[in-house]
Amino acid sequence: MKKCVILVAMMFSGILVAQEVKPELEAVGNKVKATYYHENGQIQQQGFFKDGKLDGVWVSYDEKGNKVAEGEYTNGLKTGKWIFSSEKNLSEVEYDNSKISSVKNLQKNALANRN
Secondary structure, eight states: OHHHHHHHHHHHHSOOSSOSSOOEEEEETTEEEEEEEOTTSOEEEEEEEETTEEOEEEEEEOTTSOEEEEEEEETTEEEEEEEEEOSSEEEEEEEETTEEEEEEEEEHHHHHHHO
């Protein structure tokens, strides 16, 4: 499962190589808010850049608009707790300077049964 989480993390960390729908860029204080889109018009990723580096909270969505990842960058490096979601699992990944320091995996069904 850790390999799956790492794969999702690697996919999320690469900001769109080929995209036909142009991103939106908006100045917000001393940062630039970037919104990237899937070809169907749904938001794919949204977050901030500061001095040309990823900075602040970034959120990634699938083509249906479901959140699949959320985490924070500091000066271009992944930091703190990131959440990755798939159909059946939720994973909490702790980063320190873009390196994974811990992974916790939870089944979504188990979470639903607790409520």
